[in-house]
Amino acid sequence: MATATLSPVEAEKISTLQSAVASLPQIRQAYLIFLHFSVFENEKSGFINLVARYLSGEAQHIEWSKIQTPTDEVVIPYDSLAPAPEDAAETKKLLDKLVVLKLNGGLGTTMGCTGPKSVIEVRNGLTFLDLIVIQIESLNAKYGCNVPLLLMNSFNTHDDTQKIVEKYANSNIEIHTFNQSQYPRSVVDNFMPLPCKGNTGKDGWYPPGHGDVFPSLKIVASLTHYCRSVAEILNHLVQNRNEYCMEVTPKTLADVKGGTLISYEGKVQLLEIAQVPDENVNEFKSIEKFKIFNTNNLWVNLGAIKRLVEADALKMEIIPNPKEVDGVKVLQLETAAGAAIRFFDNAIGINVPRSRFLPVKATSDLLLVQSDLYTLNDGFVTRNPARANPANPSIELGPEFKKVANFLNRFKTIPSIIELDSLKLTGDVVFGAGVTLKGKVFIAAKHGVKLEIPDGDVIENKEINGLDDI
Template sequence: MAAVAAVATSKFDRLKAEAARLADQMSETAAPVEWDKIKAPTSEVVVPYDFLEEVSDEEAKSLLSKLAVLKLNGGLGTTMGCTGPKSVIVVRNDLTFLDLIVKQIEVLNSKYGADVPLILMNSFNTHDDTAESRYPRVVVDDFVPLPNKGRNDKAAWYPPGHFDVFPALVNSGVLDKLIAEGREILFISNGDNLGATVDLKILKHMIKNKNGYCMEVTDKTLADVKGGTLISYEGRVQLLEIAQVPDDKVDEFKSINKFKIFNTNNLWANAAEIKRHVEADDLKVEIIPNPKEVDGIKVLQLEGAAGAAIRFFDNAIGVNVPRSRFLPVKACSDLLLVQSDLYTLEDGTLIRNPAREEPSLPGAELGPEFKKVADFLKRFKSIPSIVDLQSLKVVGNAFFGENVVLKGKVVIQAEKGETLIIPDGEVIENKLVTAGPTYADI
């Protein structure tokens, strides 16, 4: 028992030291950007997707032999009422996020006779064997790690986020194995982004042009105004997050006219460069304090983003990809869209329904009654047809029957104490629906 205790203490001390290192790094990188030095990236720095070369079947197998795919799988589905990993939420046809990811890789390998490996980056929340992938929350008042104050349960710790992916790859020995296999490029993306499939054109461009790093960006809409964007800054491409923006420049940052693109967190990085930077300990990404509260104690989580590492890599670029490559599921309103007839499922990949004439997705605003996945599912006998929907807002205790069709702008509104049931087969177009149900034109 003494040996076990000694090992545990050693690990704990190391994690506390890591928290202190992050605090120091936060101080080092805390200087705000100088606004007048920000420049819009050129088409050479952020390459339009249409500029990328096509890839023949003959090229594909050779390219794929140099690739490994890593999915960031550390997130819990807490915002959707789940206690386990979001990746095990069922998306379509009884298949989870993880099922679809595995299917995509299997189909890719089968089609091209390749053997692309799939790696999951877990956290202590999503895999017991990666319990060391955690950092202690620190108390705001004295900056002492919360576990030092007698708290050593899960509430005292937090998963470090995806900025930890690079040192984790090196420290685990996984990166050395990949390099030994000839894997030159890692494609890293969020496990809940169903649009983040392997793109051979991006892979070819990176290898051909010896790009050390590539971030996929896409055109910003009004729903994306807080998303990080790529800029040219002091001669290098850099990720600019809203937390780094001076208060008097936030509105300008949110403008879709000046900052037209945002980070999808689909990232491609050269394996050898990752190893070099981690071993040199020079990936000093910006550390952003995220305030939380644990049993009345105000604490900080010191977080960073893997995308912020872009400025340290040689010949780093962005690629402005189609919106279809950014399809995250962060809430049950997103789950409604991906489960609907807006998409079909083909070889583990969601394909946009060509019957939808609008290029953008419909807006969906579901009330708190739909927040948890279990409650969301019990409120739909079947997911409505929304291929012709512009926007949906649901307020109150509402339930949907089978084969409901929603078109145009639809508001479903149940007052407090009422239950509103949409009958089977109902077609609702540009209507406000209230208890009864009764219908009024919008």
């Protein structure tokens, strides 16, 4: 192997690592080896910088007594936004400043999928990515604009995504893809990069969290190309020159662990549960004191990203994520995009309606979206007005329903849940077509017993534990 050549900046960062780690010669050699594995210069610098910050003990400590509830000038009520321009030409001018960027680096592993999560079917044969494309196509067609779609892939999703986007070649939308960084996992015992121990396959590497979107976006192309940069929010940000906006929404008991916005030493800042002292965790979870949480819908000025990345000013909190690979305990160091809010000028939050936040992280969420609780129009999944209860039903599915393939095989059609309050399913339960669930429903199949819910059955406020209960 040829001798690695260090730039002055890399040499300085290696030196920082040396002073922070006990096993100095071993670590230095490990990171010299790593320089041969990394393809891009920014990945070398970015990874070494992240490790150096972590090992040096750099951390921001929150003083609980300094936390203040943001005012309406900092977290703006959605209803107080000025209406979007009524003139279509003015709206087009606004939309010409917009780029839509979707994080596409995640695999749907928690739901038993092996490819990009964005290609999971949502409803009517359409995937998440299909819906995104339809939404932007409709916008472009309505206003004669050209809002592009950027997809940030990871090394896990890049190849599959490149094949998938080919089907949109004739669509009324520009689609651009780029990869986020690829960092080596670090062995917990001595912090050597895992590839240096012989694991050079995919398991030796990881994408370093969605906070990596800022340097990755800066490197992939000139940001000024995309500085053509809904309507109400965009109008507000343009008029008030807000460099960063986080959409937040009212917290429910299901969201108590979600990050929230606070005012801290004169700036708006994201507070995550990991930053909260143990004695204040219950207070953090209170929906009375902390009424909002981060939806991860972010609006960011591209010129500001360029300025801050070039100044190396985005020092987001480091999130250690422990894993195990082939019996070896490793650590992934990650950052989150929401934590960048404190570095941007005139940053704000906007308290949006819950309807703008519809996450699908598990098959229980997928059941809601695929049901008659929502309708589909121009790619947008919209709450069915026939639902009287403003809250969604509580859905709890057993392990038999966890993987998407198994989930789909257990429903001939998705039941009607317009009048459902709560549903708990466990065991080998299979649904026929046209089933209706109302009120509180609990269905549990005993071990070795298959429960088949007949076509057209209506189950209301009922507990089913065996065939005799059907």
